[in-house]
Amino acid sequence: MQRPEPDVAYHRANMLGKIHVTQPHLPPLAEFLPYLEQIWASKTLTNGGPFHQQFEKELADYLGVPYLSLFTNGTIALVTALQALRVTGEIITTPYSFVATAHSALWNGIKPVFVDIDPHTLNLDPNKVESAITPQTTAILPVHCYGHPCDVDAIQRIADLYNLRVIYDAAHAFGVHRQGASIASHGDLSVLSFHATKVFNTFEGGAIVCPDAKTKHRIDHLKNFGFVDEVTVVAPGINGKLSEFNAALGLLQLKHVDGAIARRKEIAELYLGALTGVRGIHVVGTSSDFRNNHGYFPILVQEDYALNRDALYEKLSASNLFARRYFHPLISEFPMYRGLPSAQPANLPVATRTARQVLCLPIFPALAWADQQRVIDLIVGA
Numbered sequence: 592m593q594r595p596e597p598d599v600a601y602h603r604a605n606m607l608g609k610i611h612v613t614q615p616h617l618p619p620l621a622e623f624l625p626y627l628e629q630i631w632a633s634k635t636l637t638n639g640g641p642f643h644q645q646f647e648k649e650l651a652d653y654l655g656v657p658y659l660s661l662f663t664n665g666t667i668a669l670v671t672a673l674q675a676l677r678v679t680g681e682i683i684t685t686p687y688s689f690v691a692t693a694h695s696a697l698w699n700g701i702k703p704v705f706v707d708i709d710p711h712t713l714n715l716d717p718n719k720v721e722s723a724i725t726p727q728t729t730a731i732l733p734v735h736c737y738g739h740p741c742d743v744d745a746i747q748r749i750a751d752l753y754n755l756r757v758i759y760d761a762a763h764a765f766g767v768h769r770q771g772a773s774i775a776s777h778g779d780l781s782v783l784s785f786h787a788t789k790v791f792n793t794f795e796g797g798a799i800v801c802p803d804a805k806t807k808h809r810i811d812h813l814k815n816f817g818f819v820d821e822v823t824v825v826a827p828g829i830n831g832k833l834s835e836f837n838a839a840l841g842l843l844q845l846k847h848v849d850g851a852i853a854r855r856k857e858i859a860e861l862y863l864g865a866l867t868g869v870r871g872i873h874v875v876g877t878s879s880d881f882r883n884n885h886g887y888f889p890i891l892v893q894e895d896y897a898l899n900r901d902a903l904y905e906k907l908s909a910s911n912l913f914a915r916r917y918f919h920p921l922i923s924e925f926p927m928y929r930g931l932p933s934a935q936p937a938n939l940p941v942a943t944r945t946a947r948q949v950l951c952l953p954i955f956p957a958l959a960w961a962d963q964q965r966v967i968d969l970i971v972g973a
């Protein structure tokens with residue numbers, strides 16, 4: 592079948608050799624220059640300037656959420672989200688995520704308690720949450736891993752029953768919808784990341800999605816050192832502000848993101864068609880009851896495949912195709928966590944097994960069909 596090749600410049604970049612799991616998606620530079628000229632003319636570089644205000648509004652509209660507060664990155668946003676809700680004591684979270692999820696607890700002096708993941712969604716298993724709740728538990732911090740929605744209804748039921756806050760790490764879930772609503776509208780707060788490697792990037796950036804104006808104002812103060820006006824500081828806030836440069840890029844990226852997600856979807860569908868039915872290869876999260884952003888294409892390399900996961904990873908790497916073992920190691924295996932009782936592998940059997948089997952395949956808008964086909968051929972031909 593004839594397929595159109597992506598943009599020639601991108602294609603040439605790929606031809607230089609290495610294909611990584613992702614490649615940042617950027618708009619044409621010429622489209623960004625007028626924004627830069629405005630910044631140079633206004634001399635407004637940060638502190639909630641015009642691009643920041645416009646981006647905040649347009650992004651909330653795009654996502655279909657009531658309020659959000661832009662941040663310099665997703666990690667500072669996570670730290671601030673916990674601070675804003677005055678979360679203390681212990682929080683329940685998943686070991687199967689990027690390390691920043693649990694780090695945000697430590698930055699607030701909170702003890703993370705790891706609970707195992709569901710074998711189908713690879714998200715926090717709601718059935719295992721209740722037995723981890725103690726009198727110190729104040730919140731649940733789940734992750735929509737790979738942008739695949741958590742069981743938000745079950746998690747909310749538990750939170751309501753035990754009077755816990757829910758903060759979603761939605762760093763992977765930009766634009767993901769479920770039952771016609773943004774996945775980021777669930778829980779007390781949701782945190783997004785616009786890091787270079789994410790589906791939507793502002794080089795670095797992030798946001799907290801808030802349910803009401805009051806919460807947004809508190810968060811706006813916390814990301815600006817705790818200032819509420821020129822002479823009043825109400826909390827030990829941090830500097831989490833997104834600059835005008837990043838906000839301007841975000842405005843421009845918003846115009847291109849639907850096209851980028853559509854292209855990702857085509858890539859995901861080609862992988863799915865080619866890899867479904869390959870013995871020992873399980874494609875993660877193919878449910879169609881949500882609108883995916885196709886940020887990742889995770890597979891599990893199971894026992895009945897010809898190679899183990901690391902051997903397949905090496906085989907692809909030898910052909911300059913760099914898949915990634917997300918998430919291996921588990922957060923609970925890092926030195927600052929592994930001493931916790933909840934971090935023991937016996938407490939986390941599904942996460943432990945998944946971390947040994949998972950491989951995220953290259954997926955990004957500029958991935959050439961020929962390169963994707965090489966990935967497929969190496970997997971199918973093993």
Ligand SMILES: *Cc1c(COP(=O)(O)O)cnc(C)c1O
Pocket residue numbers: 664665666667688689691692734760762763783784785786796797
């Ligand atoms: C990327 C990521 C973060 C951190 O976001 P930054 O913007 O890079 O600080 C947090 N959690 C998860 C799950 C992520 O993938």
